[in-house]
Every structure is written in structure tokens, then in C-alpha cells.
Amino acid sequence: MVVYAGQGDARRAMTLLWRDRRDRPEPAAPGRRPELSVDLVVETAVSVADTDGMEALSMRAVGERLGRTAMSLYTYVASKNELVELMYDHAFGEPADAAEADDSPDWRTATEAWAHRLWDFYLRHPWTLEVSLARPVLGPNEYRLLESLAGVLHGAGLSPARIRNTYGTLHNLVRGQVQTAAEARRAEAVTGVPEDEWWYERSALLEEVAPDFTTRFPVLSAMAEAGAFVNETEDEPYLEQEARETFRSGLASVLDSLEAHLSPGDRGPRRADPDTTLT
Amino acid sequence: MVVYAGQGDARRAMTLLWRDRRDRPEPAAPGRRPELSVDLVVETAVSVADTDGMEALSMRAVGERLGRTAMSLYTYVASKNELVELMYDHAFGEPADAAEADDSPDWRTATEAWAHRLWDFYLRHPWTLEVSLARPVLGPNEYRLLESLAGVLHGAGLSPARIRNTYGTLHNLVRGQVQTAAEARRAEAVTGVPEDEWWYERSALLEEVAPDFTTRFPVLSAMAEAGAFVNETEDEPYLEQEARETFRSGLASVLDSLEAHLSPGDRGPRRADPDTTLT
DNA sequence: CCAAGTTTCCTTATGCGATAAAGTATTTGC
DNA sequence: GCAAATACTTTATCGCATAAGGAAACTTGG
Numbered sequence: 001m002v003v004y005a006g007q008g009d010a011r012r013a014m015t016l017l018w019r020d021r022r023d024r025p026e027p028a029a030p031g032r033r034p035e036l037s038v039d040l041v042v043e044t045a046v047s048v049a050d051t052d053g054m055e056a057l058s059m060r061a062v063g064e065r066l067g068r069t070a071m072s073l074y075t076y077v078a079s080k081n082e083l084v085e086l087m088y089d090h091a092f093g094e095p096a097d098a099a100e101a102d103d104s105p106d107w108r109t110a111t112e113a114w115a116h117r118l119w120d121f122y123l124r125h126p127w128t129l130e131v132s133l134a135r136p137v138l139g140p141n142e143y144r145l146l147e148s149l150a151g152v153l154h155g156a157g158l159s160p161a162r163i164r165n166t167y168g169t170l171h172n173l174v175r176g177q178v179q180t181a182a183e184a185r186r187a188e189a190v191t192g193v194p195e196d197e198w199w200y201e202r203s204a205l206l207e208e209v210a211p212d213f214t215t216r217f218p219v220l221s222a223m224a225e226a227g228a229f230v231n232e233t234e235d236e237p238y239l240e241q242e243a244r245e246t247f248r249s250g251l252a253s254v255l256d257s258l259e260a261h262l263s264p265g266d267r268g269p270r271r272a273d274p275d276t277t278l279t
Numbered sequence: 280m281v282v283y284a285g286q287g288d289a290r291r292a293m294t295l296l297w298r299d300r301r302d303r304p305e306p307a308a309p310g311r312r313p314e315l316s317v318d319l320v321v322e323t324a325v326s327v328a329d330t331d332g333m334e335a336l337s338m339r340a341v342g343e344r345l346g347r348t349a350m351s352l353y354t355y356v357a358s359k360n361e362l363v364e365l366m367y368d369h370a371f372g373e374p375a376d377a378a379e380a381d382d383s384p385d386w387r388t389a390t391e392a393w394a395h396r397l398w399d400f401y402l403r404h405p406w407t408l409e410v411s412l413a414r415p416v417l418g419p420n421e422y423r424l425l426e427s428l429a430g431v432l433h434g435a436g437l438s439p440a441r442i443r444n445t446y447g448t449l450h451n452l453v454r455g456q457v458q459t460a461a462e463a464r465r466a467e468a469v470t471g472v473p474e475d476e477w478w479y480e481r482s483a484l485l486e487e488v489a490p491d492f493t494t495r496f497p498v499l500s501a502m503a504e505a506g507a508f509v510n511e512t513e514d515e516p517y518l519e520q521e522a523r524e525t526f527r528s529g530l531a532s533v534l535d536s537l538e539a540h541l542s543p544g545d546r547g548p549r550r551a552d553p554d555t556t557l558t
Numbered sequence: 559c560c561a562a563g564t565t566t567c568c569t570t571a572t573g574c575g576a577t578a579a580a581g582t583a584t585t586t587g588c
Numbered sequence: 589g590c591a592a593a594t595a596c597t598t599t600a601t602c603g604c605a606t607a608a609g610g611a612a613a614c615t616t617g618g
Contacts (some may be wrong), residue, residue: 002334004411004466018412018488030586031594055281058575071577072596078577098383130281134462134518135470138481140489143496150498160507161280168525183413187283190415205290209297211418219429228439239413246447246546253536310565311613337604350606359605461575 002134007081016082017139025236037058038076042086044059046056046125049087053186054127088131089139095121096141096216099148107156108255111170114149115251126182129175135204169254177247184239282344284367286360295361296368296418315345321365322450325404328366332465333406336363367410368418375391375420378427382487386435390449393428394530397453405461448533451507456526460531463518526557 016038045062054060059070059080066073077083095117104110122129131137147165153163188194214221223229231241237269284292295317324341331340338349338359345352354360374396383389401408410416425446432442467473485492493500502508510520 002462004462004470007470010480011488013483014446014484014488029354029584029594030592032584034588034594036595036596043390043398059577060575069597070575071598074577075595091291130297132462132466133459134466134474135477140495143499147496147499154498154501160502160505163502164507165525166527168521172452172525172529182413184412187411187413191286193282196415198414201289204291205293206417208290209293216419217426218424219433220422222433223429223442224440226439228443241449242504246444246451249444250448250451251531257532257536307615308565309563311567311615311617313566315566320578338606339604349570349604353606354566 003081003084004133007022008079009082012078013082013085014138016086017137028162034075035123036068036072036076036091038086038275040066041073041076042083042090047089048088048126049127050095054130055190059083084131085137085239087141088128088137089141091121091125092139092141092145094124096144097135099145107152110152110261111255111258112251113148113176114152115170118145118171119178119247122174122178124181125205126186129179129182156258158258162261166254166258170251173247173250173254177250181240181243184237184243188237213275215226282360282363282410284360284364284410284416287358288361291357291360292364293417295356295365296416313345313354315351315355317365319345320352320355321362321369321441324362325366325370328406331411332469334469336406340361362414363410365408367416368420370400371418371420371424372403373403375423375427378424381427384504386431387538389431390428390534390537393431394449394453397450398457398526401453401457402411402461402464404463408458408461415431427526435537437537441540445533445537449530452526452533453527456522456529458523460519463516463522467516474518478517527532 001134021039041062044065044272045057048061049057049064059073062083063070063073073083077086098117099114102110104113136142149167149170150163153166158166183194187198210216231238233241300318306496307384320341322346323334327340328336331517338352341362342352352362356365362401377396378393381389381392383392415421426445428449429442438444463474466477470477510517512520
């Protein structure tokens with residue numbers, strides 16, 4: 001659905017995102033006592049999106065789980081868009097907590113752990129991938145997650161500009177591959193057709209409909225012949241496995257190039273990044 | 280909206296995708312003469328999605344541009360899903376043609392050109408990014424595009440497995456970054472708020488709502504202080520520029536590592552990939 | 559030229575989505 | 589007990605895909 005943050009009342013949304021949950025004196029307001037709370041609504045919505053996907057997230061669906069009508073939720077959130085922003089930040093609380101608790105011995109293991117946590121996170125909450133990066137949510141938890149990686153990379157001696165780029169590259173690497181993995185899982189749930197069955201049917205159809213495939217696509221056919229499109233294990237779905245492999249190898253090469261940059265071969269001792277450094 | 284291919288009648292869709300447009304003898308069929316054609320519907324739908332985005336693509340909108348009702352389109356396509364599949368393959372015809380016409384002198388420039396063409400393509404047709412990779416369309420044009428890159432990399436001496444991985448990595452690199460760039464453009468069109476204005480408002484709000492930002496996020500604040508979040512030029516929108524930079528640097532490092540793999544330093548002459556080779 | 563068969567296209571209806579508007583119920587301070 | 593405020597419900601509007609059924613146009617067999 002592609003959600004852009006900050007559509008409605010931006011101040012309202014930001015206040016909710018950054019509100020401090022500790023001070024709740026509940027000042028005995030007039031009017032009917034609320035039976036729900038923003039947090040409860042958000043948590044319920046997250047669980048709907050987790051189990052049934054973003055496309056099944058409707059105000060009605062959330063209300064139903066709470067024994068309320070769809071409209072009653074509008075007491076707590078101004079719009080569905082605002083609800084999604086709150087859900088997004090709420091979900092990012094998990095990896096943010098974990099990142100802050102990380103105690104890896106060196107920057108490389110810390111960065112690796114950071115990326116793998118993000119991978120697991122997106123697999124648990126794939127609907128967050130549908131929130132646009134072009135109008136980001138700007139809640140505290142994504143900042144916490146970014147700050148923790150920035151701290152690690154800064155400690156390793158990277159320049160601010162390089163930290164920014166590394167974050168972008170890593171995040172993109174995780175997001176792209178995990179999206180394929182997550183969608184493979186979801187497609188199975190949504191369409192009811194398991195992945196291998198889908199592929200089986202489709203390749204039969206392909207042969208039927210494009211009998212000249214091998215002559216039209218000689219290199220691809222030779223690759224297929226050579227087993228390039230067969231995976232090692234058969235337990236895990238094909239696409240998920242391929243995505244994970246690509247993720248791992250991409251992560252390794254990003255880290256390798258960072259490492260090479262930090263300790264440039266045998267030509268000298270480890271030194272700080274020559275770009276702008278932090279004060 | 281996340282479109283999964285192959286939902287309805289798979290055989291029908293595949294037949295349409297792979298049909299040969301050359302043989303149209305028009306055998307004087309009985310019944311009312313059609314006033315439109317599948318191709319016309321698909322092309323119109325593509326132009327709707329190009330200008331107004333995937334979320335504005337409705338059967339009604341396409342019908343309106345053709346002076347027809349929404350329902351009349353169902354004579355040509357079985358469902359909206361099938362229409363999107365056809366649109367997807369149709370759009371990929373452009374880069375496929377260009378890729379086949381490429382005459383770069385060496386594999387590196389060819390691969391670079393391939394990636395940049397894909398970047399431009401996705402910027403022109405960003406709605407294609409919303410078609411799931413987990414249930415791919417399997418039309419001829421994406422195969423043509425893949426075949427052309429595979430041919431280049433095979434010519435360079437890469438193993439089938441490595442060709443597959445390189446394709447995945449490159450495609451992911453392009454897709455991830457171009458998505459941010461495209462969404463930045465679209466968000467402006469959809470919400471009416473230009474990017475810089477959005478950021479200006481939001482950062483003011485952020486200060487207001489999180490006055491302790493600098494103490495909570497010291498590294499990020501120092502990075503901002505050091506100018507890590509300021510771009511060189513001011514003409515282009517910030518996010519698009521950042522995305523393009525990340526894409527370029529990512530592309531360069533992927534190609535570098537391929538090159539290093541093909542001609543391993545001073546240790547010996549260029550040799551073929553040690554993995555399985557094509558017959 | 560007409561009837562039958564076939565195909566295109568239209569109208570109408572269903573059900574689900576967000577949310578605006580307006581009403582009802584519950585709680586407070588006075 | 590009452591006014592104001594707040595929570596929650598009902599109802600209505602509009603847009604979406606698409607099922608169902610009917611009208612219109614065209615080809616072919618007579």
C-alpha cells in the first residue's frame with residue numbers, strides 16, 4: 001500500500017511518537033472513561049499486521065480484535081495513516097532495545113549482529129517494509145537503532161559521511177533481500193499455493209508456451225543445465241534461501257571493504273578516516 | 280499494493296505474455312467487432328500508472344481514458360491482476376530492447392550501462408517496483424533483460440552460480456535505491472508538499488518534541504554538526520541525490536570485486552571461474 | 559433477408575475499504 | 589440534578605473489483 005508518514009496533523013503524530021510513557025498521572029478528566037488506550041490499539045494493530053499482513057490491516061479488523069467498531073478507534077488515533085506511523089515506531093522498539101544491549105567485542109561482529117537483527121526483525125514484521133523511506137516516520141526507535149550503529153562505526157574510526165553511506169548500504173541490502181524472503185512466505189499464505197508447487201506449474205506452462213526457450217535464451221538455459229538455479233538444501237523455500245545467501249555474501253563484502261579501508265593492507269598502521277572527523 | 284503474479288488462470292496469462300504479435304491474420308470472427316485490443320488496454324494502463332502511480336490505477340481510470348466503462352475491459356483481460364502482469368512485461372520491453380542493442384566494448388562498461396538503464400527504467404515506471412519478486416511475472420521481456428546481462432557476464436568468464444548471484448545483487452542494489460528516489464518524487468506529487476519543506480517542518484517539530492535530542496543521540500548530532508546530512512548540490516532533491524550516490528558507489532564496489540575475482544592481482548594471468556562452467 | 563450464435567459493452571448490485579456526521583451513553587465538576 | 593466533555597455506535601458517502609444479467613452489433617447458415 002505504500003504509506004507516507006506525516007500526512008495529517010504532523011504535530012499530533014510527532015507528539016504521540018515522542019511522548020514519554022512514564023508520566024501518566026491520569027488527571028481525572030471529565031467524560032466517559034476510555035476503555036482502551038493508544039498503546040493497546042497500536043499493539044493490536046501490530047499483531048493484525050504481523051499475522052495477516054498489511055493488506056489485511058483495516059480499522060474494522062483492529063476494532064474487531066478489541067470488541068469495538070472501526071470508528072471507535074478514531075478516539076485514539078486521528079487516521080489510519082497515523083496508526084501505521086505509531087505501529088512502525090512501536091515495532092522498531094524491539095531491534096532498538098537489542099542494539100543498545102549489544103556487547104559485541106569489536107565493530108565487525110557488532111555490525112554483523114546489527115544487520116542480522118534487522119533481518120530477523122523484518123521477517124517478523126514485514127509490513128514495515130511498506131512504509132515509504134521517502135517520508136520517514138522519524139520516531140525515536142528508528143533513531144535509536146541508527147544511533148547504535150553510528151556509535152559502533154564511529155568507534156571504529158569511520159568519518160560521518162562514510163557512516164551515513166554505510167548505514168544506507170547496509171539497510172538497503174537487508175531490506176531488499178528480506179523483502180523477497182518475506183513475500184515468498186506471505187505469497188504462500190495469501191494464495192494458498194506453496195512455492196515449489198507454484199514454480200513447478202509455472203515452468204511446465206513456460207515450456208508449453210515458449211517451446212523455443214532454449215534457443216531464445218541460450219545462456220540462461222546453459223546456466224539452468226549447469227544447476228545454477230538449484231539450491232543446496234531442500235527444506236527451506238528456494239527464494240528465501242537464495243535471498244539469505246545473497247544477503248550474507250553482500251554483508252561480507254561490505255564489511256570487507258570497510259575493513260580494508262580502516263587498515264589499508266601492509267602499507268601502514270591502522271589510522272582514522274581521513275574525511276571530516278567528529279569533534 | 281504488492282501484486283502477486285499468477286493468481287488467476289495461469290495458462291491464460293502465460294499465453295498472453297508469450298503470444299507472438301506478428302501473426303494477426305484476424306480470421307473474421309463472429310460477433311461484434313472489438314473496438315479496443317489487449318495491447319491498447321495495456322498501453323493505456325501503463326500510461327495511467329506512469330503518470331498517476333500504481334495507487335491510481337483502477338479499471339475505471341483506464342476505461343475512462345479509453346472512453347469505456349471499467350467493466351468493458353474485462354473482455355480483454357481476465358482481472359486487474361492479469362492486467363498488471365501484462366503491463367509489467369510490456370514495460371520491461373524498453374530496457375530489454377536497449378540491453379540487446381548494447382555494444383559496449385567490455386563487460387564492465389556493459390554491466391555499468393545495464394545497471395544505469397535499469398535505474399532510468401524504474402524511475403520512468405516506478406509502479407513496477409510494487410510487483411512482488413516472490414511470484415515473478417515470467418514474461419519474455421524480463422528474461423531478455425536477464426539473458427543479456429548473463430551473456431555479458433558469461434563472456435567475462437563468470438560461473439553460472441556467480442552470474443546468478445551478481446544479477447541478484449545488482450538488481451537489488453538498483454531497486455532499493457531507485458525506490459527511495461522514485462518515492463521521493465511521488466510523495467511530492469501525492470501530498471503536494473515539496474521535500475525540503477517537509478524536512479524543514481519536521482525538523483522544527485522534532486526539536487520541539489524532543490528537546491533532549493542531542494543528549495539522547497550524541498553520535499548522530501555530532502554527525503549532523505559535521506555536515507554529514509548535507510548534500511553538495513541543492514538543485515536535486517536531497518533523498519534522490521543521496522540514493523543515486525549510494526547506488527553509484529555500490530555499483531562500483533560490486534564491479535570492483537568482480538574484476539578482482541576475474542584477474543586476481545599480480546598472482547597470475549586472467550583465468551576462467553573455477554566453479555562449474557558452461558558447456 | 560432473417561434467425562441463431564457469438565462477442566462486445568453497458569447497467570446494476572454486492573461487499574469491503576476509510577472516514578465524515580450525527581446520535582447515544584457515561585463520567586466529571588458544579 | 590445538570591452542563592460539559594468524552595467514548596462509542598449507527599448511518600451514510602464515496603471508491604474499489606468484479607459478479608450477473610441484459611442490450612447491441614456482427615458473422616454465418618439458411
